[in-house]
Amino acid sequence: MSLQINLDQPPFSFLGEKELAWLKSRLDLVFFPAGEVILDVGQASPGIYILYKGVVEETGSDGQVFTQYGTEDMFDVRAVLESSCKHRFTAIEETLCYLLKAKDFIQLLNSSDDFSVYFRTDLGTQQSLVEQRGGEVSEFILAQVDSDTMRTPVYVTGQTTLVRTAGMMRDEKHDALLVRDGDRRGIVTGSDLLHAVLNDSLPKDTRVADVACFDLVTVEEGEYLFNALLKMTQHQIERVVVTRNQEIVGVLELMDMLSTFSTHSHIVAMRIEQARSLEDLIVAAGRLENLIANLSGQGVKVMAIMSLITTLNRRLIRKAFELLVPEKLNSQVCLLVLGSEGRGEQILKTDQDNAIIIRDDHVKDALMPSLQKLHQVLLDFGYPRCPGGVMFINDAWIHTAGDWRARVGKWLNNSSPEAMMNMAILMDAEPVAGNKELFDEVRSAWHQESLRSSIASSWFARPALQFETPLTLLGNIREDHGAIDIKKGGIFPLVHGVRALAFEHGLYETNTFDRIDRLSEQEVLSPDVAQGLKDSLVLFLRIRLRHQLEKAEKNPGLTQQLKVSELRSVDRSLLRHGLHRVKKFKQWLISHYHLENL
Incomplete structure (x- = not known):
């Protein structure tokens, strides 16, 4: 029988080739005239139906309509799993369905774990399976942190001298060693040693514990490599320590990953950090959309993409701010991103939504030329103007901390939709550059219980x-x-x-x-x-x-x-x-x- 429906999609694409071929051989095409009851309340279902043509309506015993089914929709899986129908299914017009008998459906559930999980679980697990199987998932996405991807840890004691530590790095062909200093565990890199001797002029017999970093960034053995890469990007580092039940078992190096797998997220991050001009940043920003498309096409989960792109976007904006705003003004100003960017839920670039907090009004005149340039750079990055004008180049979105607090009080005592939406916009703010303490002063305003009345909450x-x-x-x-x-x-x-x-x-x-x-x-x-x-x-x-x-x-x-x-x-x-x-x-x-x- 030549099938007229597409089975090359979830959940049927979870089946292996032999299982799918067997499934196709077990389907029967059945016809129902308009008005015929296909399944009734309390009836044992002969199997699951997949619509080819027509419309089927699902109603309760009281006649309440729940939904209608169209081409390639399935019903009633629950009736097969629970032995009887809870609702009635009626053909609204002449309808053709493919029927997979109950015993054959159960056999498929028993033969395929993913197929079974899809039908026996919740919405989140269902869509997770669909997301993973929605495209060609790359080897990188499925790869996990294990003994094949990490290096065996090499330790030195905290008392080891810098010169001896450098010799061990050379002998072991490692650019980073772990440091034991009493109960503490840390890490020291070749760059740390170079900086200590050349920039800080420390003697070569200095204890390595004096230059090591004891704030370790770790991943658990068995995590996906992409999660390790995301941590490296977020923390701007090139290696993470691997743990098993809180015990260190290895070190995962960026270069080891990139020599085996190809992904460009960390390369984009490094381009941003190494940028010496706005032109360099514009080039890096232009690569983000391709990165998103590649990650999505490789099957990376949307939450992971969102987290990575949020990190890169904020770093991009902060770097542009640092290049444009005079250093002497940095402590006088705080740049906020708002909306989906502030919530960390932006993927593809949306409208500019941003604001500025200034120390006092005298800063504004000195700052505005830099902000005008920053606004243009954001346009060049691909962030269009906000149609509602929620941008720091507009007077309504640049104030001192005191003025911002006053505006919050005014909004919360005003029931107008505009005031409420302005409050909602500011509530999603996240500081990305400048003096972040200024934002703490502002944020405390809407956490005053007196302003968060039941009436204000309702509006x-x-x-x-x-x-x-x-x-x-x-x-x-x-x-x-x-x-x-x-x-x-x-x-x-x-x-x-x-x-x-x-x-x-x-x-x-x-x-x-x-x-x-x-x-x-x-x-x-x-x-x-x-x-x-x-x-x-x-x-x-x-x-x-x-x-x-x-x-x-x-x-x-x-x-x-x-x-x-x-x-x-x-x-x-x-x-x-x-x-x-x-x-x-x-x-x-x-x-x-x-x-x-x-």
Whole structure:
């Protein structure tokens, strides 16, 4: 039988070639006229159905419509796993389905771990499997830190002289040695020795413990190599110490990784750090989009990409700031990034969202020429102007710490939507350059309990409800001209709802995932709700990134519009579940903040 559906996608792509061939041989094509009940409440299901043509509606015993299924959608897996149907499934129009009998489906579950896990687990695990298998995952992404990738540690005692340590490095052909100094464990590199002797003019018989670093950056044996590379990039180092149950078992060197695997993230980071001109930075910034596309294509998880790109973006902006702002002004000013960049959730470059805190008004005149140049450089990096004007070149977003605190008080005593959104924007701020202590003065303003009244919290939460969740009354994804706005329909209400709870409870975290974890720890959100929100946000970000990368050549710019018909059936199914979680979260916010009359 020639199949008319695509099985080269999750979850069927989790099967091996022999299993998939066997599956195809076991499928039967069945026909249902319009109005026929395919499965009824309490009935034992003969198997799982995969739609080829037509529409099937799922309803409860009371007639409540849950959803409708279309081409390549599956139902009712739960009935097979639980022995009977909880709902009724009816053909709305003439329908053709492929039927995989229950005993054959169970046999496949028993023969394939990933296939079984997909059907027996939650949304987060399902999409994790889909993400891993969505493309050709590179060997690098799957490789783990083990004895083949790390070097055996070589130790010296803290009393060893610098000259003797240098000799050991030469003999062992290591550029770094571990240092034992009493109960402490540290590391010393060839660069450390060179700096100590040539720059600090230390005697060659100086103890190595006096120049070693005892603040070790570690990875656990068995972690993915990409995670080790991410730590190296974040800490601007070229090696990490490998541990097993908190005991040091090896050293992982950057050059060893790069000699075996090809990835450019650390190279981009080094180009940023070594930049001596704005032109050098612009070249480095231009490589980020290709890096994102390569990592996504290699199967790197969206959370890892997001963390890496946040690190590189902030380093890029900080380096530009250092090149442009006179050193004498550094202690007088603090540069903030806002929005998704402030939350650490930006991947592809979005609008400039930034602000400045100055020590006093006298600094502003001296600073503005440098800020005008920095604004232009950010444009050259690929950050377009913010349509709402949330940029440090505008007077509304450059103030002294005292003026910022006054503005926060004014916003929180003003119930207007504009005031609430300004507060939300500032609440996501993260200092990236200059004197970060200035930001601590400002941030303390909205942590005053007197300003975080129940009324202010209620008004603050309202924007989370301003956009409708794109779901129909039947529970399907509702499209507008063939697309949905994933930011308005899914990302913004989730992010802002969590931000409102973080405001209410005085949290200092800015990242949405960190906020959700803290809210769960404080029992504001149940563990199940917290995990569901995190899974949904990861799903939205992953699907949006893939869609934006696919459309980048034909349609430059960061579209939020998802063409639902172009998504794989598995992604449509996951997206529908994610949007339902957002809808339930919004309903919970309405009850929590007493917003029923909106």
